[in-house]
Every structure is written in structure tokens, then in C-alpha cells.
Amino acid sequence: MRIGTFADQAGVSTRALRYYEEKGLLHPERTSAGYRLYTDEDIETVRRIRILLAAGLNSDLVREILPCMVDDGEFLAPGCDDLIAAFEGELQRIDSQIAELHNVRSALTGIIKAGRTRDLRSTESQPRR
Structure with a gap:
């Protein structure tokens, strides 16, 4: 075909x-x-x-x-027989990538939180009319 x-x-x-x-x-x-x-x-x-x-x-x-x-x-x-070891190596590589993504996510979450906190402080410090 x-x-x-x-x-x-x-x-x-x-x-x-x-x-x-x-x-x-x-x-x-x-x-x-x-x-x-x-x-x-x-x-x-x-x-x-x-x-x-x-x-x-x-x-x-x-x-x-x-x-x-x-x-x-x-x-x-x-x-x-040797494929199990190769798959285990791939699984370890994937686990490492997941751990790294968790670290990146935590850092980004911290940056967003700090930005929101800063925005709140700057809004609160402005004089009211």
C-alpha cells in the first residue's frame, strides 16, 4: 500500500x-x-x-x-537482557528532569509571589484621595 x-x-x-x-x-x-x-x-x-x-x-x-x-x-x-538497564537509565534521566522542573517551578513561583507582594506594598503606600 x-x-x-x-x-x-x-x-x-x-x-x-x-x-x-x-x-x-x-x-x-x-x-x-x-x-x-x-x-x-x-x-x-x-x-x-x-x-x-x-x-x-x-x-x-x-x-x-x-x-x-x-x-x-x-x-x-x-x-x-541488557534493555532493562537501558530503560532504568532512561527512567533516571526522566526523574532528574522532573526534579529540575520542580526546582524551576519553585523559583518561578517565588518570583511571582515577590512581584505580587511588591505590587501590594506599592499600592498600600500611595496616598488616598
Whole structure:
């Protein structure tokens, strides 16, 4: 099937499919005229790619681990032993980002609070008419 039909069936845009191909995540066959031809197996590959990207993994890591992922019916599961450690590393990276975002949020909250306090003080210090 061609890219437009495939994109509709896979639930993604044609742009996403071209990106997946550019990143080496998807390898459609080509006709002699250069048109992409997708198979039903490619739909499953796209589903797996979307799950892994939604889990916060970057496309380079997805390309590396995609061949080792197994579908257990409910989730994708690592089929290679060393992937658990890689996923744990990604989880630590995400936890660090969350902690940093909490720090940034606290700082911004402090700045907003200080600004509101200053506005209240300047309003209170103005003479009444």
C-alpha cells in the first residue's frame, strides 16, 4: 500500500512516516518508480515506534532497541537482557528532569509571589484621595 493509505491505517501523518524512515526506524520497500510500499507488518512497527516515543525515548534509542522489543499483548517488553538497564537509565534521566522542573517551578513561583507582594506594598503606600 502507498504512503497516504498506510498513514491513515497506521493513524499517523505521512510526515511522521517519512521521519521514521529518515531516522532508520521504518524500512518500506520501494517500487521501481521510487514509491514507498508498506506492508501490514509495518503497521505493527509503527505502533511500537509510537509507544516507545511516547515513553520518552528518543528516536536514536528507539532505532537501537526496536528489534529487541516483544509485544506481550498489553505492553511492549524488552526481549534482550541488557534493555532493562537501558530503560532504568532512561527512567533516571526522566526523574532528574522532573526534579529540575520542580526546582524551576519553585523559583518561578517565588518570583511571582515577590512581584505580587511588591505590587501590594506599592499600592498600600500611595496616598488616598
